[in-house]
Ligand SMILES: [Fe+2]
């Protein structure tokens with residue numbers, strides 16, 4: 001079988017696309033591919049919905065082919081490439097990306113080439129055959145390849161993983177891309193498993209652990225890798241984003257405390273489920289823009305108890321589930337036990353609960369919600385400091401501030417020069433002087449991202465942070481710019 005290098009395939013003649021454009025078109029392509037697979041899965045072969053979604057996909061495919069030639073969708077490790085361009089990972093397209101990548105992995109397919117001679121009927125047949133492969137089959141690749149041959153589908157060629165072109169295989173993956181995969185996958189797993197706990201009284205602990213482990217590894221490798229992602233604004237999925245954010249902040253704090261890798265994994269899992277008791281509270285209470293009534297407030301304050309009950313009902317019991325129960329129950333208790341639920345017998349908050357409550361408070365304050373604007377990170381930390389020793393463990397809070405920095409990674413800041421920048425890394429010794437990537441000059445013109453270390457500007461500091469700004473008000477998507 002030919003190797004899917006671009007030289008093997010026919011290049012496009014009409015237009016030369018930039019990498020960014022290919023990434024964008026490629027994302028549309030996988031979104032539509034995923035959409036069609038889903039439609040086909042749900043409907044009969046001749047259903048008009050199937051025809052419609054396939055026509056759309058075929059339109060995108062032929063349009064792309066006219067620009068870049070034969071199209072090869074390739075999988076290397078867990079990353080998708082369109083020809084030799086790695087497809088970007090976004091929150092909106094992650095589900096499609098992940099489903100297609102894991103299907104290809106399970107079928108042991110390294111690449112699928114969509115040649116220019118492909119017609120709509122062939123594409124349709126291919127999609128059906130692709131869905132029909134038996135996952136239990138010992139040779140899924142061979143099964144699909146044989147089906148393509150038997151149906152005389154000449155417009156599509158398959159490649160095994162080892163047939164992927166060298167230049168694609170050796171493309172370095174930057175840590176932020178790995179961080180995105182780990183982050184989005186955990187959001188997805190958190191959402192699904194929370195539902196399982198409440199509806200089926202079961203929890204696939206191994207699956208959750210598997211999702212959290214890459215986050216622990218990334219934090220141990222570079223604690224800043226995941227921080228920029230937390231600024232992703234997503235109102236609808238607030239609870240899931242929030243759970244993952246709390247998990248990440250908790251792991252970062254736990255790592256500073258010197259917890260072992262296993263403990264960090266456990267901490268991350270318990271943090272992920274801290275608000276599981278909220279799943280059953282109606283959205284109109286959770287997202288209510290005005291003040292809650294007494295009754296609504298009572299319902300909301302029950303979520304730690306609901307969490308403990310839901311976890312106690314699980315069919316499986318383990319030390320980790322007990323820890324998750326404790327954290328779910330205690331995360332609003334406060335360091336001085338002044339919070340809720342009210343205890344009949346006084347006892348100290350579990351260390352995990354103390355860590356999670358700091359992470360929880362910080363993320364809740366700094367995230368956009370339907371009903372309120374986020375508090376800037378520096379203000380959130382100042383507010384939390386005021387309650388040090390009451391709401392939060394003073395030692396842990398101090399460590400958290402030192403780690404996250406007064407201007408955490410991803411903060412949009414204005415400098416005394418009038419320039420705008422995004423905090424890329426904090427300097428633990430100089431928490432007021434992080435490293436900043438400039439994005440706008442003093443006249444509001446876009447800059448191409450010079451990185452300035454505010455702590456290393458020589459004797460006289462030229463640039464200083466004067467203000468923290470809200471990225472949404474400036475129409476800035478921080479995670480895209482980092
Ligand atoms: Fe909570």
Ligand SMILES: [Fe+2]
Nearest residue numbers: 242274275360
């Ligand atoms: Fe929370």
